[in-house]
Amino acid sequence: MLETEGENSRSLHLLGVIAGLEGQVKEAVAYLSQAVKLNPNNPEIHSNLGLALKDNQELEAAIKHYQKALELKQNYAEPYNGLGKIFLELGKLLESQQYYEQALKLDKNHANVHFGLAIILLKQGNFIQGFIEYEWRWKKKDFISPNFSQPLWNGSNFNGKTLLVYTEQGLGDSIQFIRYIPLVKKLGGRVIVKCNQAGLKLLFTTVSGIDDLFVKGEKLPDFDLQIPLMSLPRICGTTLETIPAEIPYLSIPKSTHFQISSAPEKNLKIGICWQTSSNTKTSQKRSCQVKYLQQILSIGKTNFYLLQKEVSVADLEWLNSQTKIHNLGSYFNDLADTAAAIKQLDLVITIDTVVAHLAGALGKPVWVILNFDSDWRWMLDRNDSLWYPTARLFRQAKIGDWDSVFIELKQAVIEFL
Structure with a gap:
């Protein structure tokens, strides 16, 4: 009987983890809740149930299961990471930071923890340290790093060379940080930009300092150096006082003639x-x-x-x-x-x-x-x-x-x- 319960809890635990990875949050909670009942002293199950409950916005229940996981296994980084995330979501940055720091004592290379700390620092306006921590995004499982053999640009003058800047995240991120291109252009030679989404290409033809634009799938010309777009604030040493905020830095492409329907003149x-x-x-x-x-x-x-x-x-x-x-x-x-x-x-x-x-x-x-x-x-x-x-x-x-x-x-x- 005990053996069967042990096997069942392992199966339910696995099903719960898979459901969570596939974004089926309610199913994950159901499987992991059953697994915890069968095996209440397993810290991993409690931790994974904490994650599923957090994804289902049941934050108080998630906190309890993360804390139970730590009761059962003190030197366990994952529940500290989970608690850091929850308290960040609740706007309690001090508690969140303490949990993240505790996690790093146990696993100094935990990419998600470093990334969580980056968010706290950036929210508080500590851009220098925050953007350094933000580089840990490349070590996260959900980030796909491009395989360029060319070296990463370090911010020094690149006269006579070609630098590739590539967008890496959502449309909003790309629009926000493309403002750095004119600053980059002042430091050297050719600047080419590769967009990860085709919708950006026409819009970015209006950005000053871009010598050539490409979209994912197009063959790139030869280049000497490369840098992801969202690393530019770190490279440029951006602080609250030095955010490049000269607007507008985008305009309407000449080939675009979209007209809105008219409204009464004074409206x-x-x-x-x-x-x-x-x-x-x-x-x-x-x-x-x-x-x-x-x-x-x-x-x-x-x-x-x-x-x-x-x-x-x-x-x-x-x-x-x-x-x-x-x-x-x-x-x-x-x-x-x-x-x-x-x-x-x-x-x-x-x-x-x-x-x-x-x-x-x-x-x-x-x-x-x-x-x-x-x-x-x-x-x-x-x-x-x-x-x-x-x-x-x-x-x-x-x-x-x-x-x-x-x-x-x-x-x-x-x-x-």
Whole structure:
């Protein structure tokens, strides 16, 4: 009987881990909960259940299982890493840092822990140390490192040579950090840029300092040195005082002629976006329900332009019943079209950060709606952004609280009018 229970708990543990890796969070919680009942003294099962519960946003239960794992096995880095992540999400940075540091005492090369520490440091504005820790992203399992034989550029003069800068993460990251290219160009010869997403190519033809642009899959010419785009703040020694924030640093490509539908002349033209792309891990907590838009739709002398491409059937039905909303998203062919639409608006209000980066890079007034556990680049407790002088930030006061954000937004739109 005992042998069977042992075998069952091993099988359930394995099934739970696999479900978690495949993003089936509820299934992972179910399997691992059963495994823990059969084998309550196994620290690994408790730790993996902690991870599954965290991914399912059951944070208090996750904390308990991580702590139980540490009770059973004191020198165990993984639960400390998990607790570091949870307290970071709860906005308790001091506790988070302590857990991360504890994990590093046990495993000094734990890439996820170093990366977590990077986020804390960057949120606090400690860019020098934060961007050094941020280099650990290449050691994380979910990061695929390119195999270039050319050496990594160290920031020194490269006169007479060709430097490849390549984008490596999401569209928003690429738009935010492409601002460094003019600074890089001042240090040497040719600068070529390889985009990991084809949608960036046309948009980036408007960035000064790029000699040639390529997209993933295209054959690259010979080059001497290489650097990932998001390593440029470290290479340039960026501090809060030296963020390159001269805007606009993007413009509309000459070949793009996207026109928005007209509105009554005196009406304020506002672009809106209330959801992030559904294929990101954090899309649920970084999106709000369409009903919240009611708060601002009721304001007079305004017309609204929908900037997101992805809209659910139910949301679309509701939007079609609104006379003041023009659905632009479904007509966009690429990011250059989105940029051209933004250029014609008076204000952009967005939860989606790709749209936020785009509006900010174009120098448009942009109001960014942030969930409680917002990304490091928006820092802590600020309502402005050092990266984008035209941005204003609206933050959740507590996890899941969109009501207070939209009350504040409504008042701000009335004042803006």
